[in-house]
Amino acid sequence: MIRKPVHVAMYSGGASSVYVAYHMLKTYGRENSLLFFANTLWEHEDSYRFMHEVADYLDMEITYRVDGRTPEQVIYDYEFIGNSRLVKCADELKVRQIIIFLEELRDEHDLEPILYFGTGSQEQQMVENLKEFFADFLFEPVETRFPLISTILEEIDIKQIIEKEWGIKLPIMYKLGFSHTNCGGRCVRGGFQYYAQLFQTWPEIYREQERMEEEFRGNFNKNISILKRDEGPLTLREYRDELEQNGLQRYLSFDDNTVPCVCK
CATH class of the missing domain: 3.40.50.620 (HUPs)
Incomplete structure (x- = not known):
């Protein structure tokens, strides 16, 4: 046909x-x-x-x-x-x-x-x-x-x-420094630079992602996270501690090849 x-x-x-x-x-x-x-x-x-x-x-x-x-x-x-x-x-x-x-x-x-x-x-x-x-x-x-x-x-x-x-x-997300506009800053495909940008721009949304991750880990008793380091989990809470202790600038310059979603 x-x-x-x-x-x-x-x-x-x-x-x-x-x-x-x-x-x-x-x-x-x-x-x-x-x-x-x-x-x-x-x-x-x-x-x-x-x-x-x-x-x-x-x-x-x-x-x-x-x-x-x-x-x-x-x-x-x-x-x-x-x-x-x-x-x-x-x-x-x-x-x-x-x-x-x-x-x-x-x-x-x-x-x-x-x-x-x-x-x-x-x-x-x-x-x-x-x-x-x-x-x-x-x-x-x-x-x-x-x-x-x-x-x-x-x-x-x-x-x-x-x-x-x-x-x-x-879209305002470009103006604020995000590389793409997916999911209002909550994209789980984001990497280190993306989440540093999120924490700098909208710390309350970062903490929403952190809450989601912490509750998931607790509810399902799984040691997994959105971010990875050395093939192991790095929780958003741990990453936030690094950002607060070391300053954001070094993390905002990372080129960690954030992967956008299918429709982009």
């Missing part, structure tokens, strides 16, 4: 994803395009503002999907807290919602989805993982495209284009 193609931007509160959506729309037109957003319920309110202002600029509606659980609830459901290498929250709250949506497009609307990600060449491992996952998707592969690698010149300043040419303020 030959289905009509539909171009689907994996839309989020990140600058890369919205610029890829813009590029997709210019190439294929609004009538052949969709913006897809899987809501984790943890996003910063300014990220929602940004997504909606960009959608208005593009004259497009956002297709929302929501599991209904927060990442913390997923962590308890699977008794696994997650880290930069492996998470269940993204699998459940983002990837699973994408799968359900793709099945709807094919089975209910006779459409063949082509997915667009705002992932760049600096995240090559994520690109390969996404290609492999959707190539083996159920019984039929789903085509994935990465315009920041294949089409768009990476020399362009996407953030400046959004602010200067589109007239839309970037």
